[in-house]
Amino acid sequence: MNKAFVKEGDGDDDDLESPAIQIPAGSKNYITPQGHQRLKDELLHLIDVERPEVVRIVSWAASNGDRSENGDYIYGKRRLREIDRRIRFLTKRLDLAEVVDPSVHHGSDQVFFGATVAYENSAGEEHEITIVGIDELDPLNGKISWIAPVARALTKAREGDTVTLRTPSGVDELTILKVSYPAP
Known part of the structure; x- marks a missing residue:
């Protein structure tokens, strides 16, 4: 059949709600x-x-x-x-x-949801990220989702700890330099 005679959909596909990241099952x-x-x-x-x-x-x-x-x-x-x-x-x-209010962890040196973490990778490059929800992420401004591999690797570690991050290009070691939370 010629495409000229096929009615285009009106775009009401509910399974295509949004290109947003899906919440992991059970989370x-x-x-x-x-x-x-x-x-x-x-x-x-x-x-x-x-x-x-x-x-x-x-x-x-x-x-x-x-x-x-x-x-x-x-x-x-x-x-x-x-x-x-x-x-x-x-x-x-x-x-x-x-x-989840991250200010409840204010003063803690352990990484949880809402933490702003400064870390150094094995190449000596320093990065600062804030761990946020999947609907808040803004990677260009350092806000990454709590389900991102970097966030998962850093979660529950403390200042001074070195964690292992598995990436497609290999294994990287991340050293946590500073952990901070917003004031209550």
């Missing part, structure tokens, strides 16, 4: 209080601001008559599906969220 969706608040703020913004505005545009465009060539209507409906998909995703993530 909780750990998140910092700040990350939880960001997700809640995004959800409320979508529900209270963006969605009503797009609904207004779509209803105005629909009242103009022929919808088949009405760009405002077509793109508005597409944007509405994107917003609804994101709302469903955020709602599910917030329902599964386990808020």
Whole structure:
């Protein structure tokens, strides 16, 4: 069959909710209080601001008559599906969220969720990372997920410890230089 006569999907595939990282089976969706608040703020913004505005545009465009060539209507409906998909995703993530306050470990030299860790690899390069939830990660700014191999290798180690990190390019030794947590 010629592709010209195949109807394209409307993009409502719920199994493609988001390109986000999946939570490991049997694990909780750990998140910092700040990350939880960001997700809640995004959800409320979508529900209270963006969605009503797009609904207004779509209803105005629909009242103009022929919808088949009405760009405002077509793109508005597409944007509405994107917003609804994101709302469903955020709602599910917030329902599964386990808020963990890293400030309870303030003053500790052991690595747990929420720690900011300065470490040196075997090549002598120093790095600083903060271990956060999978919905908060920002690798370019040093925020890595608690399920990342580096985070798993560092977890429960203490300042001065050397841990082994297995990477695709081989084994690396990481020496923990400093562990810090936000103040309560």
